[in-house]
Amino acid sequence: MTEYLVKEMIRNAxxxxxxxxxxxDFQKESQELPFLSTGMxxxxxxxxxxxxxxxxxxxxxxxxxxxxxxxxxxLMELGELYVQGAQYDEALSHYKExxxxxxxxxxxxxxxxxxxxxxxxxxxxxxxxEAISLFEQSLKINEELGNRxxxxxxxxxxxxxxxxxxxxxxxxxxxxxxxxxxxxxxGPEHPDVAIGLNNLxxxxxxxxxxxxxxxxxxxxxxxxxxxxGPEHPxxxxxLNNLGSAWYSLGELRKAIxxxxxxxxxxxxxxxxxxxxxxxxLNNLGxxxxxxxxxxKAIxxxxxxxxxxxxxxGPEHPxxxxxLNNLGSAYFQLGQxxxxxxxxxxxxxxxxxxxxxxxxxxxxxxxxxxxxx
Numbered sequence: 001m002t003e004y005l006v007k008e009m010i011r012n013a014x015x016x017x018x019x020x021x022x023x024x025d026f027q028k029e030s031q032e033l034p035f036l037s038t039g040m041x042x043x044x045x046x047x048x049x050x051x052x053x054x055x056x057x058x059x060x061x062x063x064x065x066x067x068x069x070x071x072x073x074x075l076m077e078l079g080e081l082y083v084q085g086a087q088y089d090e091a092l093s094h095y096k097e098x099x100x101x102x103x104x105x106x107x108x109x110x111x112x113x114x115x116x117x118x119x120x121x122x123x124x125x126x127x128x129x130e131a132i133s134l135f136e137q138s139l140k141i142n143e144e145l146g147n148r149x150x151x152x153x154x155x156x157x158x159x160x161x162x163x164x165x166x167x168x169x170x171x172x173x174x175x176x177x178x179x180x181x182x183x184x185x186x187g188p189e190h191p192d193v194a195i196g197l198n199n200l201x202x203x204x205x206x207x208x209x210x211x212x213x214x215x216x217x218x219x220x221x222x223x224x225x226x227x228x229g230p231e232h233p234x235x236x237x238x239l240n241n242l243g244s245a246w247y248s249l250g251e252l253r254k255a256i257x258x259x260x261x262x263x264x265x266x267x268x269x270x271x272x273x274x275x276x277x278x279x280x281l282n283n284l285g286x287x288x289x290x291x292x293x294x295x296k297a298i299x300x301x302x303x304x305x306x307x308x309x310x311x312x313g314p315e316h317p318x319x320x321x322x323l324n325n326l327g328s329a330y331f332q333l334g335q336x337x338x339x340x341x342x343x344x345x346x347x348x349x350x351x352x353x354x355x356x357x358x359x360x361x362x363x364x365x366x367x368x369x370x371x372x
Contacts, residue, residue, distance in 0.1 A: 051085045072101040072110055079117060086316050086353055088121050095121075112141040112150065116157070123161050126358040131161050152181040152192070156199060164359075168206045175199045191227055191234065194220040198241060210249045217241050233276060236265040240283060252287050259283045275311055275318065278304040285325055294333050301325045317360070320349035324364055336371060343367045 058078050065071040075098035082091035095118045102110030119134030135158045142150035159174030179196035186192055201216030221238035228234055243258030263280035270276060285300035305322035312318055327342030347364040354361060 051081050055081050055085075068101050068105050069107065069110075072098040072105075072107070072114075075101070076110075076114065076117070083117075083121065086312070088125060088353065092118055092121055108141055108145060109147075112138045112145070112147075115141075116154065119157065123157075123164065125354055128161050128165050132158060135161065148181050148185050149192070152178040152185070152196075155181070156196065159199060159203070163203055163206065166206075168203045172200065172203050172207075175203060189223050189226060191224060194223040194227075194234070194238070197223070198238065201241070201245065205245055205248055210245065214242065214245045217245055231265055231268060233266065233269055236262040236269075236276065236280070239265070240280060243283060243287075247287060247290070252291050256284060256287045259287060273307050273310055275308065278307040278311075278318065278322070281307070282322060282325060285329070289325075289329055289332065294329050298326060298329045301329060315349055315352070317350060317353050320346040320353075320360070320364075323349070324367070327367060331367070331370070340368070340371055 055078060058074055058081070062071065062074055062078070065074060075094045079091040079094040079098065082088070082094065095114045099111055099114035099118070102108075102114060115134050116138040119131045119138065122128075122131035122134065135154050139151060139154035139158070142148075142154055155174045155178035159171040159178065162168070162171040162174065175196060179193065179200065182190065182192045182196050197216045197220040201213040201220065203213075204210075204216065205213035217238060221235065221242065224232065224234040224238055239258045239262040243255040243262065246252075246258065247255035259280055263277065263284065266274060266276040266280060281300045281304040285297040285304065288294075288300065289297035301322055305319065305326065308316065308318040308322050323342045323346040327339045327346065330336075330339035330342065343364055347361060347368065350358060350361040350364060356362075
């Protein structure tokens with residue numbers, strides 16, 4: 001069975017609404033293929049050095065805070081920065097402390113927010129049972145608070161975790177509940193409604209209902225285009241997802257057209273050295289690899305790798321993704337000696353960040369078994 005990831009780019013990690021956007025996960029029965037850029041993007045043009053400097057400043061000032069509410073907020077901010085640096089254990093530690101403070105002072109909204117952020121990290125790390133448990137706790141608190149928008153966000157995230165587990169039928173139920181709430185809260189033409197439609201499209205694609213999936217994603221695109229205009233990152237996200245849906249139908253040239261549109265928008269919005277640009281480059285590489293144009297695919301993967309290394313440094317899951325993609329292309333070219341180091345480095349990075357049992361780590365191990 002083919003296993004690869006097609007990830008929707010997530011902007012401004014852990015923004016309460018942006019963070020719940022669905023990560024596109026397509027799995028297909030065909031040739032072994034690479035997977036594309038993983039979840040979280042940093043803020044535009046923020047680098048590791050920027051994050052480290054801010055972390056040092058906030059950590060140094062943390063102990064001077066005597067107001068518990070202020071301390072909990074700063075712990076949350078530090079957690080977000082650690083997530084952007086892929087330091088997930090540090091982020092969890094800070095979120096847990098923030099939740100403990102919020103529990104002491106009776107801040108239910110803070111508890112829900114902290115639990116939600118912790119659940120998201122467990123989802124990234126592949127601990128789906130813990131992620132679902134925490135999202136359900138966040139859902140219950142939002143229901144108690146009468147926060148319908150928060151309820152919809154939690155439902156969407158639970159659906160996402162079931163999608164990652166491969167239980168797409170169950171995921172659909174959560175997405176449909178979330179969409180119904182968002183349409184009542186916001187009306188039919190709101191960005192959060194677009195997110196819900198996108199999530200439904202992703203689930204239907206995974207269930208093999210490709211045309212139905214495209215219909216939902218096209219609705220999401222129409223909303224974002226109307227709300228934001230055609231030159232907006234959210235529009236680029238939808239275009240990338242439409243490309244991936246058409247890719248799954250085998251319409252590779254059509255997919256490339258959508259990927260190129262997304263790339264053009266992101267380059268105009270962010271410049272040429274941004275994680276969103278790397279995502280589109282990886283998508284283009286995958287499409288050209290499927291067409292058998294391997295040198296062209298390698299060129300796109302190398303561009304994506306260069307961006308990810310510049311933004312994140314040499315040891316980051318997004319870097320590992322690009323390394324894996326390059327390894328797959330060289331393997332397909334028959335250059336196994338050149339392919340193997342890419343896979344070995346990708347596996348080392350994924351194992352370091354996520355552990356040996358994470359789906360990404362297991363996927364790269366499958367590639368390495370081909371060398372035995």
